[in-house]
Amino acid sequence: MSSQDNQDEVLRWIERVATFCVEEWALSPITGRILGLLMICDPPERSAGQIAETIQASRASLTSNMRFLTTIGLIRKVRVPGDRTTYYRIEDDAWHKVIQRKLDSLGAFGDVADEGMQLAGGAGPRTERIRAAQQALTWLRDIAARNPLKT
Missing domain, CATH: 1.10.10.10 (Winged helix-like DNA-binding domain superfamily/Winged helix DNA-binding domain)
Structure with a gap:
């Protein structure tokens, strides 16, 4: 070549x-x-x-x-x-930083979701849509917490 x-x-x-x-x-x-x-x-x-x-x-x-x-x-x-x-x-740790920022943002969404569920009244379809997003993001965050990146 x-x-x-x-x-x-x-x-x-x-x-x-x-x-x-x-x-x-x-x-x-x-x-x-x-x-x-x-x-x-x-x-x-x-x-x-x-x-x-x-x-x-x-x-x-x-x-x-x-x-x-x-x-x-x-x-x-x-x-x-x-x-x-x-x-x-x-x-050297550029990609670790990228991924960590993404994971941190997933965790931060929990607070936003909690507020949204309160605004939506705590029950009903609006609350369930917010809860579904929160559960999916929490699941991903928790997986990452159990398997931290090695630098």
Whole structure:
């Protein structure tokens, strides 16, 4: 396999990551491409210019997406001694953070559901719809609590 074939396969995989992020998490395609690239690149650090060139993104859109990913803790800035360039790499526990945030949000829905059931009068079809959502989310949260992620 040639180097170009491998590069094409890597770019297709990055695009698959981007598609997943768009469809499952409503992130922008550029955000997904950044994550995909930083997961698969070697060495694991890339400058903003290298990222923009690889995923063919404008510097302006790249900057806002990099800021978003840095703020939520999925990527971090890396400095190399003697080099003024800022590099970025995906955090080692990035996916643990993503999943933990999702699990935390499931638990937080319990309070919202309790309030909704009180507003709905505690009985009847409205209450049952809310209770069904609460039970499903609680079930998922409890499974995760019994099987915590290892980092």
